[in-house]
Amino acid sequence: QSALTQPASVSGSPGLSITISCTGTSSDVGGYNYVSWYQHFPGKAPQLMIYDVSNRPSGVSNRFSGSKSGNTASLTISGLQAEDEADYYCSSYTSSSTLWVFGGGTKLTVL
């Protein structure tokens, strides 16, 4: 199974919103509501931000939200803050023997 497709980079100004897309196929993103998103600061442990398309774990800011349409999932960060500058990865659990597929990551720059 191929990796999920994410834009290499996105940027936005403080206080505004950005959306990161994650495109897969009907065998992963489109077939199940099992998309998760991770925030990653280089050298640190990735942190779960969204699971099952749109659910936030306890402690994650409600500025982070997730959605899905067809084979594309999206992560939206509203009210951008400098601390949001990080790499973001999407993932989809699948029913195939390749249990998880991941995206290539998107670098968010807060201008």
Place this chain on the structure above:
Amino acid sequence: QITLKESGPTLVKPTQTLTLTCTFSGFSLSTSGVGVGWIRQPPGKALEWLALIYWDDDKRYSPSLKSRLTTTKDTSKNQVVLTMTNVDPVDTATYYCAHRIHPRTYFDHWGQGTLVTVSS
């Protein structure tokens, strides 16, 4: 508080066997539903799921790497080991271990990763 930490060699020669250890705290791998997975990221490339071991010693492997991977657990030491045989420079990557609770569809805690370079 759940923490995981990967350890192992930073440099491995081609054709050698790579052994990585994930040492964790805050949970027990003898608890029903608990699993520890391995994921890697080659430089500039996407994350790739490698393997998963469950509390009941059930194991799952990426089909593309299944013949080269073995994962085991030592519940008494709170450790999971991943072994990869016959490494190649394309196996150069940061390797992560992560915690999962079945049947949740995600990894909720990750280690910070360890960079392994395969080079002669």
